[in-house]
Amino acid sequence: MSRFFDTKIDYLKGVGERTGNLLREELSIHTFGDLIQHYPFRHEDRSQFHKIEDIREDMPYVQVIGHIRKAEIIGAGPKKRLVAVFVDDTGELELVWFKGIQWLSGKLKPQIDYVAFGKPSRFGQKFNMAHPEMELLASIDRENGQLFPVYHTTEKLKRGRIDSRTIARLQKRLLEKAYEHIPETLPASLIERYRLMPKRDALRNIHFPESINCLEKATFRLKFEELFYVQLRLLTLKLARIDKYPGQVFGDTKLVHEFYESHLPFELTNAQKRVIKEIYADLHSGKQMNRLLQGDVGSGKTIVAFICMLIAISSGTQVALMAPTEILAEQHYRNLTPFANAIGLEIALLTGSTGKRGRRIIDEMLQMGTLPILVGTHALLEDRVQFKNLGLSVVDEQHRFGVAQRAKLWHKNAGSEYPHVLVMTATPIPRTLAMTLYGDLDVSVIDELPKGRKPIKTLHRFENKRLHVFGFLKEQIQAGRQVYIVYPLIEESEKLDLKHLEDGYESIRRAFPDVPVSCVHGRMSGSDKDYEMHLFAQGKTKIMVATTVIEVGVDVPNATVMVVENADRFGLAQLHQLRGRVGRGGEQSYCILMTDYKLSKDSKVRLETLVRTTNGFEIAETDLKLRGPGNIEGTQQSGVLDLLVADLSKDGKILQEARLSAAEILQDDPDLVSLEHAPIRQHIDKVQKNTFNWSRIS
Ligand code: ADP
Ligand code: MG
Numbered sequence: 001m002s003r004f005f006d007t008k009i010d011y012l013k014g015v016g017e018r019t020g021n022l023l024r025e026e027l028s029i030h031t032f033g034d035l036i037q038h039y040p041f042r043h044e045d046r047s048q049f050h051k052i053e054d055i056r057e058d059m060p061y062v063q064v065i066g067h068i069r070k071a072e073i074i075g076a077g078p079k080k081r082l083v084a085v086f087v088d089d090t091g092e093l094e095l096v097w098f099k100g101i102q103w104l105s106g107k108l109k110p111q112i113d114y115v116a117f118g119k120p121s122r123f124g125q126k127f128n129m130a131h132p133e134m135e136l137l138a139s140i141d142r143e144n145g146q147l148f149p150v151y152h153t154t155e156k157l158k159r160g161r162i163d164s165r166t167i168a169r170l171q172k173r174l175l176e177k178a179y180e181h182i183p184e185t186l187p188a189s190l191i192e193r194y195r196l197m198p199k200r201d202a203l204r205n206i207h208f209p210e211s212i213n214c215l216e217k218a219t220f221r222l223k224f225e226e227l228f229y230v231q232l233r234l235l236t237l238k239l240a241r242i243d244k245y246p247g248q249v250f251g252d253t254k255l256v257h258e259f260y261e262s263h264l265p266f267e268l269t270n271a272q273k274r275v276i277k278e279i280y281a282d283l284h285s286g287k288q289m290n291r292l293l294q295g296d297v298g299s300g301k302t303i304v305a306f307i308c309m310l311i312a313i314s315s316g317t318q319v320a321l322m323a324p325t326e327i328l329a330e331q332h333y334r335n336l337t338p339f340a341n342a343i344g345l346e347i348a349l350l351t352g353s354t355g356k357r358g359r360r361i362i363d364e365m366l367q368m369g370t371l372p373i374l375v376g377t378h379a380l381l382e383d384r385v386q387f388k389n390l391g392l393s394v395v396d397e398q399h400r401f402g403v404a405q406r407a408k409l410w411h412k413n414a415g416s417e418y419p420h421v422l423v424m425t426a427t428p429i430p431r432t433l434a435m436t437l438y439g440d441l442d443v444s445v446i447d448e449l450p451k452g453r454k455p456i457k458t459l460h461r462f463e464n465k466r467l468h469v470f471g472f473l474k475e476q477i478q479a480g481r482q483v484y485i486v487y488p489l490i491e492e493s494e495k496l497d498l499k500h501l502e503d504g505y506e507s508i509r510r511a512f513p514d515v516p517v518s519c520v521h522g523r524m525s526g527s528d529k530d531y532e533m534h535l536f537a538q539g540k541t542k543i544m545v546a547t548t549v550i551e552v553g554v555d556v557p558n559a560t561v562m563v564v565e566n567a568d569r570f571g572l573a574q575l576h577q578l579r580g581r582v583g584r585g586g587e588q589s590y591c592i593l594m595t596d597y598k599l600s601k602d603s604k605v606r607l608e609t610l611v612r613t614t615n616g617f618e619i620a621e622t623d624l625k626l627r628g629p630g631n632i633e634g635t636q637q638s639g640v641l642d643l644l645v646a647d648l649s650k651d652g653k654i655l656q657e658a659r660l661s662a663a664e665i666l667q668d669d670p671d672l673v674s675l676e677h678a679p680i681r682q683h684i685d686k687v688q689k690n691t692f693n694w695s696r697i698s
Contacts, residue, residue: 004181005033012174022162026154035174038167039206039222040149043215049115053090055123064088064116065137068108073101082666084108086116090408093120094128106471113137130390147209171207179204185683186225186256187676190661197221206645223646227658229687230643231308232456232680234439235662239670241440245288245418248391251607252314253280255343263342264303271295271303271448278444279308279422283392289420292438295446296425296616297580298453304446305394306336308422313345313372317391320412320419321375324397326351326526327533331555332396333375340373342598350376350385353526381408384515390419398424426580428616430624432652447617456583458591458611460567469592470511473561477515477542482559484544486578488569504565505545516541557585566601567593572623575610624649 009029010020029038050062060105071083082105083690095116097104108114118132152540158614182200190196197205197214202221209215211512225293268276275293282289295301309319321336323329333349340347348371365371369388372608374380380418392411413419423441434443463470473483485508487501501521508517518532518541535541537556544559567575575593583589593607607623629647672681 005031005036005180006544007032009035012170012177013345014170014173018160019162022157022160026029026157027152032174032178033100035170036178036203036207037644038151038171039208040151040164042150043147043209044117044150046117046148050091050125052086052088052093053128055093055120057120057127059120061117061119063092065091065113066116067113068095068110071108071110075104083493086114092126094123094126095132095134096130099131101418108134109432117676121672147212147215149207150237164668168207175204175207178372184679187227187665187679189226189676190224193661194224194657196224199225205555219645222644223651223654224658226643227651227655229683230436231655232662232666232684233440233658235659235666236435238440239666241290247283247286247288247420248315248417249286250283250311250315250317250391252639253311255310255314258343259307259339259528263339266450268298268303269446269448269450272300273447275304275444276307278442279304280311282442283308283311283420287492288418290441292434292441292443293422293423293424293446294428294434294443295424295426296428296449298449298584299426299446299575300450301396301424301426302332302602303336305422305424306339307375309392310343310393312391314421315391317389318369318372318387318421319394320380320387320394321373321394321395322380322389323375323377326353326377327394327530329375329377330530330688335555336373336375345372346370347373347375350374350379352379354379372493380412385412387412389413389417392420392422392423394424397427425578426616428620430617430620430649430652432648432655434650435655439659443638445682452586453583454586454588455577455614456589458579458593458614459594460595460611462595462597466594469563469594472590472592473543473563474512476561476590480558481561482536482539482542482544482556483561483563484559484578484581485563486544486565487545487547488566489493500565501547502546505617508543508545512543515543517545520544520546522547528559555584556581560585560587560589562589562591563594565594566596567607568595568599572606572609572619575606576616576619579610606642 009015009031010017012032012035015023020408022037027034027038029035044061046063048063049065050059052064052066055062055064064086066086069087069092069506073080075081078114080098080101082097082101086093086095088449093116095118108165113136115133115135115137116129117135118129120127120129149164149171151164151165151171153163154286157163171204182203184191184199186196193196195218196202197217202218205218206222207215211219213389241570270521275295279291279293282291293304295304305321308689309321312319320331323332329349329351333347337347345364348365350359350362354362355494362371362374363384363386366374366385366387374387379385381634393412411418429438476483487504489557501519505517505519516535518536520529522533524532530542532541536544536559541556543554559582562579564570564575564578570578582591591610593610595603595607599607605622605626609619613619648655665672665680668674672684
């Protein structure tokens with residue numbers, strides 16, 4: 001926007017120093033531009049009027065045309081109030097004010113038509129309205145339509161007599177002055193293609209819509225623009241990275257063929273094959289790969305990663321696989337060792353518990369280039385870990401690692417070349433979020449489970465069915481299966497946590513006196529945890545009682561039942577992860593969600609969703625709707641989700657179009673130099689100089 005919008009807010013008529021300070025402190029509104037972007041969060045439909053006899057107590061806000069028959073101040077002290085009898089030709093209504101009494105009583109005139117606007121509540125047979133807004137019927141401005149903007153304010157603003165109406169008044173004044181200064185910020189081609197409302201009309205209509213239709217068009221236009229610029233930025237970052245980091249070219253696939261033909265224990269799913277092809281194309285392209293691999297729990301990401309590792313190793317480079325916990329790193333190591341050995345490859349494990357001697361050997365082999373595969377935890381990120389020629393880094397369960405750690409993996413090479421990076425996550429992220437959160441990455445999705453998996457049966461049971469549930473567990477254990485029983489982890493109170501778990505453990509020992517039970521919780525040392533996990537994995541214990549430490553990645557195919565205690569205390573994504581611990585073998589598996597009777601509305605939706613579907617993406621969409629984009633696991637630090645008008649849980653379609661448009665524009669004109677793209681360039685220059693901190697995205 002032009003210089004006009006940099007004008008200090010104090011220079012708007014009606015804004016003095018006091019108001020200016022309040023707007024700055026409370027709403028971060030410093031300039032004209034900030035004010036105009038303080039959009040209303042809803043509009044009141046002021047086209048509807050109600051008759052007094054039609055008022056019902058479940059109505060949210062209503063407006064009534066009538067006049068004041070009588071007004072008096074009654075009571076004293078804090079109970080002192082102004083009560084007016086408001087009538088129309090169908091009945092009467094009491095209006096009550098506790099504040100601003102003197103001022104109002106001087107102002108309200110009898111026998112003149114007013115519009116009273118407020119929330120009705122019932123008092124015996126009569127209705128009343130506390131603190132209604134009063135406007136003279138004659139003064140109502142019909143010119144600007146009947147949709148009236150409602151703005152966020154704060155208590156402090158209200159105390160300073162700046163309420164939503166005051167802000168509306170300021171907006172109106174500003175828009176009158178601003179209209180001709182509002183530049184178009186999108187190129188004509190996009191405006192035409194999507195029939196977008198011009199910027200200046202959009203700004204006017206988002207505040208004071210001429211009609212519902214205009215409001216919708218204005219909102220669409222502003223959402224589109226917002227998402228377009230976020231995507232443009234992400235794609236620019238991606239292009240810059242691709243330019244900056246040429247990738248090592250891996251064309252040789254001999255190890256892949258050898259493994260595929262002689263040692264692959266099962267047929268890959270079509271989704272696995274497709275993803276491997278996508279990754280191979282990256283590894284072959286001469287550009288550095290940064291790819292996110294999304295796949296529901298149990299979809300078989302590990303084998304995909306292994307095959308891609310073989311592509312890198314075939315070309316004589318080394319590979320690293322990093323997992324978020326020791327248990328998971330060990331599990332990967334255990335699972336991959338037979339595969340690696342079968343084709344004669346060395347593989348090593350590096351974690352915090354690796355002894356000095358072991359470390360020395362690993363360090364040496366890495367630097368000599370004689371260790372092709374290294375699996376490990378965060379320990380891999382330490383500076384002393386240096387590869388001779390790292391070709392591919394795989395990061396499992398991405399949301400546990402920060403973006404900074406991801407970047408660290410790039411700098412592990414003695415040589416000048418950067419490794420390709422593959423990030424795997426089992427937390428399905430709705431497409432819209434992924435496009436924004438990982439907009440600078442390429443995304444592959446395994447959207448198919450291996451054949452022969454029986455879908456897990458999910459049940460919700462209340463406490464009164466506990467004996468039944470225990471009886472069922474006994475049957476399963478007698479049939480040779482194993483069972484998880486998980487207790488919630490309460491972060492604020494580790495003690496209470498442990499108490500739940502210990503009580504649970506005791507009651508399970510009593511209920512299953514002859515059954516060996518393992519127990520794992522966050523307070524145990526790593527080696528104790530591992531010991532218990534191993535007992536369970538080897539089938540020596542039949543029940544695993546645990547807090548959510550088993551949430552991610554643990555693979556015990558013989559376990560067929562997951563019981564989640566206090567299931568309402570878990571988030572949807574977490575429950576879905578937990579459920580994914582079973583159903584990994586050929587047997588029918590079950591997930592039993594135990595709760596008390598008392599459940600919040602959201603908890604009910606969560607439990608019903610899990611019972612209804614095992615599709616991780618569907619679950620993620622529901623989660624997004626319930627919690628909003630800012631609360632989805634893995635999104636917290638990102639800041640990319642601070643959007644003004646767009647809502648990633650609803651605006652997926654607009655986002656897709658915006659991203660597509662941004663990609664097309666960058667493809668034709670990567671530096672945005674053409675005349676046609678001048679509005680984009682100007683807008684970016686302006687925004688970069690000003691408030692918006694692009695760097696928070698990368
Ligand atoms: P995740 O995607 O959750 O990491 P894993 O890679 O641990 O899943 O795979 C889950 C299980 O499925 C493993 O035991 C693995 O060996 C097996 N598996 C993977 N792909 C297939 C397939 N195509 N057919 C049969 N089993 C498979
Ligand atoms: Mg996994």
